[in-house]
Amino acid sequence: xxxxxxxxxxxxxxxxxxxxxxxxxxxxxxxxxxxxxxxxxxxxxxxxxxxxxxxxxxxxxxxxxxxxxxxxxxxxxxxxxxxxxxxxxxxxxxxxxxxxxxxxxxxxxxxxxxxxxxxxxxxxxxxxxxxxxxxxxxxxxxxxxxxxxxxxxxxxxxxxxxxxxxxxxxxxxxxxxxxxxxxxxxxxxxxxxxxxxxxxxxxxxxxxxxxxxxxxxxxxxxxxxxxxxxxxxxxxxxxxxxxxxxxxxxxxxxxxxxxxxxxxxxxxxxxxxxxxxxxxxxxxxxxxxxxxxxxxxxxxxxxxxxxxxxxxxxxxxxxxxxxxxxxxxxxxxxxxxxxxxxxxxxxxxxxxxxxxxxxxxxxxxxxxxxxxxxxxxxxxxxxxxxxxxxxxxxxxxxxxxxxxxxxxxxxxxxxxxxxxxxxxxxxxxxxxxxxxxxxxxxxxxxxxxxxxxxxxxxxxxxxxxxxxxxxxxxxxxxxxxxxxxxxxxxxxxxxxxxxxxxxxxxxxxxxxxxxxxxxxxxxxxxxxxxxxxxxxxxxxxxxxxxxxxxxxxxxxxxxxxxxxx
Numbered sequence: 012x013x014x015x016x017x018x019x020x021x022x023x024x025x026x027x028x029x030x031x032x033x034x035x036x037x038x039x040x041x042x043x044x045x046x047x048x049x050x051x052x053x054x055x056x057x058x059x060x061x062x063x064x065x066x067x068x069x070x071x072x073x074x075x076x077x078x079x080x081x082x083x084x085x086x087x088x089x090x091x092x093x094x095x096x097x098x099x100x101x102x103x104x105x106x107x108x109x110x111x112x113x114x115x116x117x118x119x120x121x122x123x124x125x126x127x128x129x130x131x132x133x134x135x136x137x138x139x140x141x142x143x144x145x146x147x148x149x150x151x152x153x154x155x156x157x158x159x160x161x162x163x164x165x166x167x168x169x170x171x172x173x174x175x176x177x178x179x180x181x182x183x184x185x186x187x188x189x190x191x192x193x194x195x196x197x198x199x200x201x202x203x204x205x206x207x208x209x210x211x212x213x214x215x216x217x218x219x220x221x222x223x224x225x226x227x228x229x230x231x232x233x234x235x236x237x238x239x240x241x242x243x244x245x246x247x248x249x250x251x252x253x254x255x256x257x258x259x260x261x262x263x264x265x266x267x268x269x270x271x272x273x274x275x276x277x278x279x280x281x282x283x284x285x286x287x288x289x290x291x292x293x294x295x296x297x298x299x300x301x302x303x304x305x306x307x308x309x310x311x312x313x314x315x316x317x318x319x320x321x322x323x324x325x326x327x328x329x330x331x332x333x334x335x336x337x338x339x340x341x342x343x344x345x346x347x348x349x350x351x352x353x354x355x356x357x358x359x360x361x362x363x364x365x366x367x368x369x370x371x372x373x374x375x376x377x378x379x380x381x382x383x384x385x386x387x388x389x390x391x392x393x394x395x396x397x398x399x400x401x402x403x404x405x406x407x408x409x410x411x412x413x414x415x416x417x418x419x420x421x422x423x424x425x426x427x428x429x430x431x432x433x434x435x436x437x438x439x440x441x442x443x444x445x446x447x448x449x450x451x452x453x454x455x456x457x458x459x460x461x462x463x464x465x466x467x468x469x470x471x472x473x474x475x476x477x478x479x480x481x482x483x484x485x486x487x488x489x490x491x492x493x494x495x496x497x498x499x500x501x502x503x504x505x506x507x508x509x510x511x512x513x514x515x516x517x518x519x520x521x522x523x524x525x526x527x528x529x530x531x532x533x534x535x536x537x538x539x540x541x542x543x544x545x546x547x548x549x550x551x552x553x554x555x556x557x558x559x560x561x562x563x564x565x566x567x568x569x570x571x572x573x574x575x576x
Contacts, residue, residue, distance in 0.1 A: 490505075
């Protein structure tokens with residue numbers, strides 16, 4: 012039982028941090044080297060401060076040896092929760108030496124009085140080494156030693172085999188998920204439906220209604236291009252699609268093709284055209300003049316561009332739109348973890364790499380993301396997989412996250428430009444099919460959702476994104492991180508959200524909104540379903556067949572593109 016609980020904790024911590032802080036820029040060697048250079052230069056030019064902290068550390072070492080040191084890990088640091096770290100003299104001293112070094116390095120960087128961005132970067136690159144050297148990552152880890160004794164050393168043999176497998180099969184990175192037992196179409200993405208519209212870029216799936224009556228106006232879900240669509244249909248009881256069907260909605264979703272270098276020229280315009288084709292198909296199938304749409308993360312960025320493009324054509328195909336963890340106005344991102352290495356040099360290096368290879372590879376993104384959160388995404392698994400000799404946890408969210416997709420070089424370049432120049436806030440900065448777009452011209456009700464602990468798309472920046480549109484908007488704040496905000500099914504006892512129904516989001520800032528927000532227990536999905544109900548027209552008898560004469564079912568959900576590697 013304890014082992015299962017431990018694995019669940021490891022998986023949950025990893026799930027909080029997957030996908031980023033910046034899914035299109037990542038982390039490059041040049042940025043790390045430059046940060047070290049700046050740190051080294053400042054340490055040389057300020058030798059007295061460097062010497063001061065060296066002496067402080069030596070004094071702390073003396074206190075440790077004479078048992079006078081009061082250094083202790085934070086109660087929230089799960090790496091050192093085993094009582095042996097305090098009761099065993101050798102382990103306690105090893106831990107205190109480590110904590111003393113980390114403290115003095117941090118104080119030293121602070122004392123150098125660097126520019127704020129340089130200080131933050133320096134702390135990060137130094138932390139890559141200090142977190143790697145934590146005594147919990149080595150053979151002296153007491154829980155690993157106890158497990159080795161209990162298993163007669165077999166745990167270390169298994170750990171060594173796990174290490175060899177990861178060196179050969181996983182690029183030397185610790186595996187984060189035990190993939191055995193997970194399979195799309197068997198226990199993931201199993202809602203009943205069919206592909207009713209297909210192009211080289213997309214498959215659009217229509218789902219079988221689960222209620223006798225359905226609302227006339229359907230909803231089209233636009234998932235991120237960075238991972239597979241089935242995060243919205245993860246598993247029974249944890250599926251947004253299943254939930255919406257059970258609430259009486261007609262549901263469509265886009266499944267993006269996983270591009271290769273042959274599709275390197277697919278750009279933002281390509282993806283906007285793909286969404287527009289799905290909107291046309293959904294209207295035709297449901298025999299209605301307008302539909303509702305829902306977009307998440309990078310899918311929300313693409314969807315917002317589509318709305319502005321339709322507005323430029325005076326096309327009223329969209330009745331209401333929803334955006335979940337979508338950061339459209341990035342003016343404040345430089346002050347967040349997502350903007351830590353988002354300088355022009357890093358952006359151009361990222362652009363050059365994907366242009367050279369034809370795509371930004373999903374596996375490369377996953378590795379870069381892991382090094383942005385190494386304690387939760389690398390060293391936890393190092394201890395679990397190698398020191399304890401355990402398999403990584405079975406967790407559907409991590410399986411989905413490991414099922415990566417690529418971004419075509421041209422779309423990646425467009426995303427980089429949007430991030431670097433904040434184009435979505437500028438009238439006419441982007442053109443789609445020769446039409447300059449302006450998000451302020453979009454005129455439909457909107458629903459925004461952000462996550463309180465989301466470090467990828469920080470909630471306050473998501474909130475400011477509302478003001479680009481200048482239209483009637485509702486904002487909801489969940490209490491979780493990036494993925495948990497999307498995947499927040501009913502029955503989650505830890506789930507809650509904040510709403511402020513009376514607030515005019517266009518006139519007040521995020522702090523003022525939060526000061527009057529009301530906390531509600533449970534999932535925001537019910538709140539969204541209620542909001543959507545008044546924007547989905549009257550009910551009618553559920554259709555007995557999927558598609559129509561113009562858009563005939565091609566094959567069953569989840570389609571074919573979801574299996575592209």
